[in-house]
Amino acid sequence: MSRKYVMILTVVLISMVLMGGTLEASTLGSRTLQFGSRGDDVAELQKTLNGLGFWTGPVDGIYGKLTEGGVINFQIAKKIRIDGIAGPQTFGALNISQPELLSRSGTSNASRYSASDLDLLARLVRAEAGGESYLGQVAVAATVLNRVKSSQYPNTIRGVIYQVSGGYIQYCPVRNGTINQPANASTRRAVEEAINGSDPSKGALSFYNPRYTSNAWILSRPRTTVIGNHVFVR
Template identity: 45%
Template sequence: MKKILAVSALTLVFAAACTFGVLFAAQSAVANTGSGYSFAIDAAVLKKGSTGSEVKKVQQKLKNWGYYSGSVDGIYGSQTKKAVEYFQRKNGLSVDGIVGKQTFAALGINTGSSSSSSSSNGNYSNADMQLLARCIYAEARGESYTGQVAVGAVILNRVKSPKFPNTISGVIYQKGAFTAVSDGQINLSPDQTAMNAAKDAVNGWDPSYGCLYYYNPAVATSSWIFSRETVTVIGKHVFAI
């Protein structure tokens, strides 16, 4: 009887040890998983103190567009924060120095959080199409339909050109590129005509014949733009290369 009780006691001790080991392992796994989950969340929101390849992407975009003059080192320091705030201020975003969903989108950086796209819109997402239509509406809503498509085509021609950012948002939000961004009209809701013009431009209609620039000579103030070769004139806009 004593031997049986001794064996039972040993069994209970062994079982308890195993249970503790399993619990410890489970807790460690949860802790590690939690750490990874936290990292994934942090990776989607960049702020002062963040580091890594996503920070480099942001720094490079801001540097290319004239908002940032520091090193592209992947370290989100004070200078990067000031550059992000400058970009946000100039482009109608909440000025907090944090690169979240809206700022990522304005920079033309895909965080993988959205996969919505339309086959009829080529490789452009619904957000791209909406932004393109907003720019067309803000820049050319008083122009003919052909003139509105031509403005959209210029934006898309810039996306394809190595001289400009390679995304619609990058082109539109490039520093000093469009008056509509500077004066805030980019935030107006586009009408159906502008939406249709955006679709036609994406589907290949280019009334500008490959132009990278357009301007209204009645209000343009840059002497440089007048030096560009004129290709066509549609309404009040001169389209040039």
């Protein structure tokens, strides 16, 4: 090996170290992207946004301030959540499918749900379980999805959340308006995990906090598990 070749190789390796290693090979939509992310998918996002007129800086695969700014400008234009994070809503607005929202069985669940449905579910999870553990948040999201799959309830997320049965609104946040408060990063991740097939509720269709519930029907339902302050029931 020539001395010149060794010197070139050394320079390349040093450059990779200074850049924080090689860029991750990922398909756009396969993961949520945010400030600090690196990879082929970041480069694809930059290329896509630049092509739409939302400047993200050079296409270098590094999610820096310019890329974050381009994402924010795109979110403003599309009137979706403005957080500078390329997640389900942003990918939905870009018409990019998300492999990470596929069920673990390999069938596409994501295609059944719009970005607005996922945001609505994340807002419900925050209103119902914002003070609970992350596991508890995933469990609450799973109960809604379990209802969607059940013949006893509407077959859409929106239909389940806004269902009125016997004159009774199913979820307190819908009744008191807290459903309209924005979701956060934790509840959005919890929804994604539930969509992926995670169900800490063990097949539950409902949940309640025993300190605040006196409803005879829900208290009579068979328990599946208890997570934090919530009892999960079928």
